Amino acid sequence: MILLQYLNYVRAKSCYLILFSLFVLVSCDPEPQYKGTVLNNHDSYRFALKDHSNRLIDSGNHGSNVAxxxxxxxxxxxxxxxxxxxxxxxxxxxxxxDKIPVIIVSVDPENDSLENRNQFIKKWNLDTNWSFISGPREDLIPIWNSYFINPQKYDVPIQKGGVEGINNALLEKETVIHSSPVYILNDIGVAKLVHTNPIDKEALTQDIIRMKNN
Structure with a gap:
């Protein structure tokens, strides 16, 4: 009887110690360094294409320690x-x-002409560290694939205004469905972090600063 009580005591104490150890491990586990998803050994396709200002943008030699x-x-x-x-x-x-490059890659090269990309930059009042690049579709596909972008074009019906609208006449407008992650690259253009929708502005800011200071 005494032996049984002792064994129960040891068993209970062992369980308590295990639970306590787990509690300590969880409690002392430091906060993750980054808010976004950390990418290990990402196969970041290197590209060199011209942007809206006719500048050649090399993703592997972007001139900063973060992009x-x-x-x-x-x-x-x-x-x-x-x-x-x-x-x-x-x-x-x-x-x-202003020293951090922001590289935007087109997912609609057929319509993202030089003029349209410049209008986009102007509309959003984007600084000179922003680059909106495009090129032949065959040059963009390897980039899309590397970063898990799969743009698909669709014709979307839109209703006309005015008299035509009364008759429910429809037009078709081409649009592109695509994923929209935001990647943070290191100094040699390798993606180290990714933020996906919905993107928290403060979390993105913190990760950019951490990467920048590493």
């Missing part, structure tokens, strides 16, 4: 403005943000 990469198109009216504004506001809280 931002995302994927948009000029006629986008939903997620692209949100992503653009999020990046812009996040950078506004980063010291020397």
């Amino acid at each position: 931002i990469l995302s994927f948009l198109f000029t006629e986008c009216t939903d997620v692209c403005p949100i992503i653009t504004n999020t990046i812009r506001k996040s950078l506004s809280n980063v010291p020397d943000s």
Whole structure:
């Protein structure tokens, strides 16, 4: 009987010690260094294409210890403005943000002409550290694949205004459905972090600063 009580005591004490150890481990576990998803050994495709200002942008030699990469198109009216504004506001809280390259890769090269890309930059009042690049579709596909972007074109019906609208006459407008992650690249253009929708501006700011200071 005494032996049984002793064994129960040892068993209970062992369980307590295990639970306590787990509690300590959880309690003392430091906060993750980064807010976004950390990428290990990401196969970041290196590219060199011209941007809206005819500058050759080399993702592997961008001239900073950190760079931002995302994927948009000029006629986008939903997620692209949100992503653009999020990046812009996040950078506004980063010291020397004008030295951090922001590389936007087109997901609609057929319509993202030089003129349209320049209008986009002007519309959003984006600084010279922003580069909106495009090129032949065959040059962009390896970039899209490397960063898990799969743009798909669709014809979306839109209703006319005026008299035609009364008759419910429809037009078709081409749009592009695509994912819209924001990547943070290191000094040699390798993606180390990714933020996905919905993107928290403060979290993105913190990660940019941490990467910048590493």
